[in-house]
Amino acid sequence: MTVTQQASAHGTERGLPRLSRTEMKAVGQVRKRGPLSRTAIAELLDTSRASVTSIVGNLMEMNVLTEVGHGKSDGGRRPRLLDINAGLGFIAGVDIGATSVDLALADFRGEILERRSDVADVRTAPDQLLNTINDMVSEMLNQHGADDSHLLGIGMGVPGPVHFPTGVLIRPPLMPAWEGFPIKDFLRDRFPNARPVVDNDVNIMALGEASVGGGVGLDNFFYIKIGTGIGCGIIVDGEIYRGSDGCAGDVGHICVDYNGPICHCGNAGCLEFMAAGPAMAEKARLAAKNGEGKLLAKALKDKDGQLTSVDVGEAAAAGDQAANKIIEESGRMIGGVLAGLVNFYNPKAIFIGGGVSNIGHQFLSTIRQATLRRATALSTRSLQIDYSKLGSDAGVHGAIWLAIENTFALA
Amino acid sequence: MTVTQQASAHGTERGLPRLSRTEMKAVGQVRKRGPLSRTAIAELLDTSRASVTSIVGNLMEMNVLTEVGHGKSDGGRRPRLLDINAGLGFIAGVDIGATSVDLALADFRGEILERRSDVADVRTAPDQLLNTINDMVSEMLNQHGADDSHLLGIGMGVPGPVHFPTGVLIRPPLMPAWEGFPIKDFLRDRFPNARPVVDNDVNIMALGEASVGGGVGLDNFFYIKIGTGIGCGIIVDGEIYRGSDGCAGDVGHICVDYNGPICHCGNAGCLEFMAAGPAMAEKARLAAKNGEGKLLAKALKDKDGQLTSVDVGEAAAAGDQAANKIIEESGRMIGGVLAGLVNFYNPKAIFIGGGVSNIGHQFLSTIRQATLRRATALSTRSLQIDYSKLGSDAGVHGAIWLAIENTFALA
Structure with missing residues (x-):
């Protein structure tokens, strides 16, 4: 049966069938760990093989699970593997x-x-x-x-x-x-x-990032989006950590300079106000106006007075010293804040995404250096800091993943 | 049977009896939620009443669980409640x-x-x-x-x-x-x-704090110990969060001043080097020497040249302005770092313990003000910041709690 036929057959039933708690648990394990044998599901659910056979039978009847081939033999017959029915x-x-x-x-x-x-x-x-x-x-x-x-x-x-x-x-x-x-x-x-x-x-x-990107298999990491603002998604035990009011990860308003400029939030020296895309663009505009960056000045002219952080990255890559300095200043401020968060949270990895992550490798290496220099030796000995593997696809992948999770959880 | 008799009877068996995974889960629920009926255990374990009756029977035979009276009736007979056998x-x-x-x-x-x-x-x-x-x-x-x-x-x-x-x-x-x-x-x-x-x-x-202190029932909070150093214990979902290398919570080396003095860790301006007990004592000694704090000078003389943060607290409470200033400087630095961590982690509460938490209320209120002023409105709208309810008992309570957990987990 094709995806479409399957979906049509189900659409008439108005959404997913209701699952019992144990059925949901079985589906959750299959989703998380890919195709599984009945024996593996029984072990993961800490229940009997007979009970899993009945659970899987129901789930296959409801078209939620489907058999997708055979796994490795443990001595006897090769076990049949079950996966989510993609065409559900x-x-x-x-x-x-x-x-x-x-x-x-x-x-x-x-x-x-x-x-x-x-x-x-x-x-x-x-x-x-x-x-x-x-x-x-x-x-x-x-x-x-x-x-x-x-x-x-x-x-x-x-x-x-x-x-x-x-x-x-x-x-x-x-x-x-x-x-x-x-x-x-x-x-x-x-x-x-x-x-x-x-x-x-x-x-x-x-x-x-956790489901199909660089964070697959990592218990804890964070994802920093650097664009117009700076925000952070926190993964604990493979799940989103939202905090007690749902606003965990609001790192853009961590202070980097108590005597810094006043952010739109009303506080002085917030990280995003001093280091995110708009701050870089504004510094570049000033440098161009003041004759400090020749390539920046050219870009400013070419683009009718509108510069972005990507222009800064291009000018820096072509050797513009003023552009280089702007990137290093932002990278150092961000790395300084990340160092504190690494000491606190001891993550396995930090993935950096958002528009400003497209400005080239120098930005990443400055962030890395600043983080590693300031964080404790113990907390950085296995720390990975990289640009997001998924780039601009991270959001849709995560949205799909959350939607599937949510669909089964409420079914 | 008294605690001692019970314990003696068991000592001869050389430790706890081995528990099955399901038995361990039942014990875990009873530990966490206090006395429970068999029906409640069945619901929490998502298993049948009959199966729980057999599990509980085994656990009572092994002296792990014991009946401790009756719960409220749901219409029928009042259910018997089970608790951990204290005398195990x-x-x-x-x-x-x-x-x-x-x-x-x-x-x-x-x-x-x-x-x-x-x-x-x-x-x-x-x-x-x-x-x-x-x-x-x-x-x-x-x-x-x-x-x-x-x-x-x-x-x-x-x-x-x-x-x-x-x-x-x-x-x-x-x-x-x-x-x-x-x-x-x-x-x-x-x-x-x-x-x-x-x-x-x-x-x-x-x-x-999570098991018998101010953190009972809170999903996430952190505990800051301020003494010779400054450290942080992080609770996520009621459990200790250790991070990927086991060193999460090392907040003492978060930078508060990139141009600050060099800490013993080699970095400049670490929070604990600038704000913990020894820094306060040293500032007090200097203030006394320089004739800035009369009460501090008296304390220095009375104590043969040795001051502690508690002396600073006493002098401040008695009106010594220099002592006041020392407390406010430390409180502001600590609150500034906490504000960043609150933005990142959005905890329900922060509990402050350690030796310096004994220096009086002014220290706490300075930390509170500095945290609330710098953190975002959303992350602080239900945030509680208090001294630890358990004082110097927090450690032994936690050690006992962890030991019981560990004893059952490995039994």
């Missing part, structure tokens, strides 16, 4: 950035079937932007012979603080019009069989 | 500080039966100090009519980085002679039926 239905992953939106349609194993990106302005009214997004999701479903009723899960990352249980934004500085907007209800109106889940964008990216 | 044996909790050692003997529900404190110098050879500690534990056992064979668990906190699985100290700055010393083997030689567990002192204190 469709999942959408959406990553809303300040100025763009990334979307993907995936199957139930998290394989991406379709991918879209578009410019978008989060300052527009939520219903307007969400309608545009919903139209793109519908279009991707149509490409696969399916309609809105075939979408069973949708995960969405947004650039602001989210009250996770309700999926509502709380005082979002970049998108004030979204405050309190019932995103989940709006999505459900369009996709009646889809269980929606909404989270902060950096959490979604960290989860993407 | 004895547990020792040991908290080694830089200059003192705290010990307690407890039953299997964590109730303290005997308590000891003594001066101790961690720079002495490990076998020497451990022998002194072991003698004190033996003495407490004797007070309860028991001998060394009746001790079934021993938990120990030490002021240095610990490789948790082996219980061995790694490059401990305060106690270099202990590097690599097999503490667990040494304890087992004396107490053949006791399962030993060794952890960093601040982790133990955080666990004490």
